[in-house]
Amino acid sequence: MIRILKVTENSLSPFFLEGDFVVVSKIPFFLRPLKSGDIVVFNQPSYGIMIKQVEHVSPDGEQLFVVGTHPFSTDSRQFGPIRKESVLGKVVWHIRKS
Amino acid sequence: MIYQIFDWLDNKLDFDQAQAHCDIPCGIYDPITAQIAALTVVRMIDLMKDLETKSPNKDAAFLNTFSRYVAVKEEHAEKAKHDVRVIWGDYIKTQHLEQYPELHSLVHKIMQGGSKSRQTTDRDAAAAFVEDINKFAEIFWATKGIKTKRAKAPYAPNLELVYPELV
Numbered sequence: 001m002i003r004i005l006k007v008t009e010n011s012l013s014p015f016f017l018e019g020d021f022v023v024v025s026k027i028p029f030f031l032r033p034l035k036s037g038d039i040v041v042f043n044q045p046s047y048g049i050m051i052k053q054v055e056h057v058s059p060d061g062e063q064l065f066v067v068g069t070h071p072f073s074t075d076s077r078q079f080g081p082i083r084k085e086s087v088l089g090k091v092v093w094h095i096r097k098s
Numbered sequence: 099m100i101y102q103i104f105d106w107l108d109n110k111l112d113f114d115q116a117q118a119h120c121d122i123p124c125g126i127y128d129p130i131t132a133q134i135a136a137l138t139v140v141r142m143i144d145l146m147k148d149l150e151t152k153s154p155n156k157d158a159a160f161l162n163t164f165s166r167y168v169a170v171k172e173e174h175a176e177k178a179k180h181d182v183r184v185i186w187g188d189y190i191k192t193q194h195l196e197q198y199p200e201l202h203s204l205v206h207k208i209m210q211g212g213s214k215s216r217q218t219t220d221r222d223a224a225a226a227f228v229e230d231i232n233k234f235a236e237i238f239w240a241t242k243g244i245k246t247k248r249a250k251a252p253y254a255p256n257l258e259l260v261y262p263e264l265v
Contacts, residue, residue: 004104004113011118021104022116041116045192051116074119079191095104 001027003089005041007051011068011075012039016051019097024089033061034084039091040066042082047074049088127189129235132181133259135174136228139215140255142171143224172216178227179212182234189238198237208234228257235260 007020016022016039024041034040038054042064052066052075063081067073076082107113146167153160186205195201211227214220232248239246245263250256 004107005116006108006113007118008115009118013118016118018118021101021108021113024116047117047119049114049116051118068118070118080193095101097101 001025011070011073013070021095022091023093025092026089028090040087041089042087127185129238132178132231135178136231138174139171140224142167143219143221144255175212175215179209182208194241232260
């Protein structure tokens with residue numbers, strides 16, 4: 001239910017930077033559905049495990065449109081919305097490198 | 099202090115990485131560059147065979163011109179492969195593959211066709227290389243909802259190419 005991951009690259013800069021650690025969990029899903037602004041880690045078929053910010057959730061709650069904060073971010077604007085099932089967890093703890 | 103603990107744990111446990119992937123998505127993709135490169139391969143084979151027929155003396159001048167044709171054939175076969183790989187790797191997404199499941203095998207065939215075009219002077223193989231890239235172009239434009247047409251290239255070797263019907 002809890003996973004620790006290391007952030008690579010900088011599409012969520014300046015909030016999350018390369019080398020930061022994040023603790024993610026699915027536990028918050030049971031308490032409250034994902035919403036705009038949440039930072040999630042998910043599995044994308046072409047790119048692997050990614051971390052992005054939820055921009056919006058589809059009306060049925062099954063798909064998420066995720067984006068980065070950097071203008072050159074590779075995200076749902078390129079690969080489309082992601083399925084809720086592909087989400088590995090929501091970031092519950094952010095450990096900054098500096 | 100907390101970061102140092104996580105860093106130490108990472109060295110021991112090797113945590114998974116979460117990519118905050120960043121790219122520069124210029125969004126400019128067009129298979130015509132690969133099609134023209136493949137067409138150039140056929141043109142070079144034609145020129146090589148023509149030169150061989152018309153040159154009784156295989157002298158330095160002959161070898162110089164012939165080797166230039168070979169070099170251009172090599173370069174353009176590789177360029178065609180490269181340009182197809184870029185579209186396949188950077189533009190084609192999972193939903194395209196679901197819609198056109200033959201894409202992977204077609205791209206693999208193009209890679210092999212490009213290699214054969216470099217290794218040999220087989221004109222039929224080079225023409226097939228052009229045709230396979232035409233099929234790739236048809237799929238590419240279809241993913242964008244753009245209709246295509248076929249027309250003979252307005253330059254030698256005048257093989258048929260796929261063009262988008264743009265308004």
